[in-house]
Amino acid sequence: MKKLSGFPYTHVLVLGLAKSGTAAAQLLLDSGVKVRINDFKADPDSPEVHYLKESGAEVITGGHPLSVLDDIDYVIKNPGIPYENPVVAEAVNRHLPVVTEVELTGWLHEGPMIAVTGSNGKTTTTTLxxxxIQADRKPxxxxxxIGHVSCEVARNTSEAETMVTxxxxxxxxxxxxxxxxxxVWLNLYEAHLDYHHTLTNYHRAKARITKNQTDEDVLVYNADDAAIASFLPEVNAELVPFSLKEQGKGAWADETSIYFEKEAIMKKADIVLVGEQNLQNILAAVAAVKANGVSSEAIVEVLSTFAGVPHRLQYVTKKNGRLFYNDSKATNLLATSYALRSFEKPVILLAGGLDRGTGFDGLIPYLSGVKSMVVFGETADLLAGTAERAGISDVVKVDTMQEAVKEAYQRSAEEDVILLSPACASWDQYKTFEERGHMFIEAVHTL
Structure with a gap:
């Protein structure tokens, strides 16, 4: 496994363990860097903490004393820890570099790097x-x-290997x-304002994906997104667009096929993934892999068989004529609106979750095909109000996913779509959106 070479910092604070913090701490320790770990919730007697201590780390749990910054020259924080955290704020005040473990990847990976961001569609596009690339028989x-810590993966990559993150x-x-x-910059929508506080801050955070690029690099961007377009004058990289509206440049589509520049790649009817959002994801992936030198044959091979990733408009099963889809990853209005636009059949929508203080009336134009709504979580009443304003008379409020699925099934008929697309984060009732999706799938299979 590779170690950091030429790393200029000698005493690093890793703030927050979880997967990313643990991987970063282990990399630093293996590279001979002095490491202090601070995690408020970590069990001091856990095997993980014992192992890190035995590897040479100093571990402080049970609080965030500012003294953890003493003699520190670099801070690696868990991405979820806000900048209002007292230790992070003090580190910034002391002009210490404060980074996430992704920053360490650049010290390790020597091959091509493809990085994907956006408000929606990241995991599907990254996987595609x-x-x-794999179908093209390239490393x-x-x-x-997506679930694999970047700096940990980079420790095992070769110079010839493309790393997709x-x-x-x-x-x-x-x-x-x-x-x-x-x-790859997929889209830019209002999200995570509880963390970033303003839309400008959120947009600027996303724009960092291209901040250090030069004219030797490539930015694949959504030409249909006006918010992304506003950042293009600041971009130094070669610009490669993808679009559902404009034709002839980058990756694009018409009524029948998808293209890259002047080349027809394949018929849309032969693509397994459904939905307009997935078509955008597909075009973004095509543009990215074409810039990476991947053959059209490999693209066709994947798009002819790839049925999606878990929790992203994932087909679950068909039961008594009803089609069940798990879109638990839809944690905002844009994602749910894309899901609703993917179906022409009547939909029973299951929605709700963490209340971030935003309304849901932005969904109203997309609710015309929804015959019933089952709402839950902190936002249940808000969503019920939105349904009423959209003219949906059949709305039921439930407490659990099992109840939600049962109520949805009772309200459905043959050829209806029963869709979990919450439009909210999951943290009011579940640890992750994956847990929420698994609960939905389990409830469907136990009907």
Missing amino acids: IHEM VSLAGN ELSSFQLLGTQTFRPDIA
């Missing part, structure tokens, strides 16, 4: 890119917010020198 690895705004905000060869 990985699958297409490739998958990393980032999914990056959230939380991760990107903690980068300083990170520079992907190919950056």
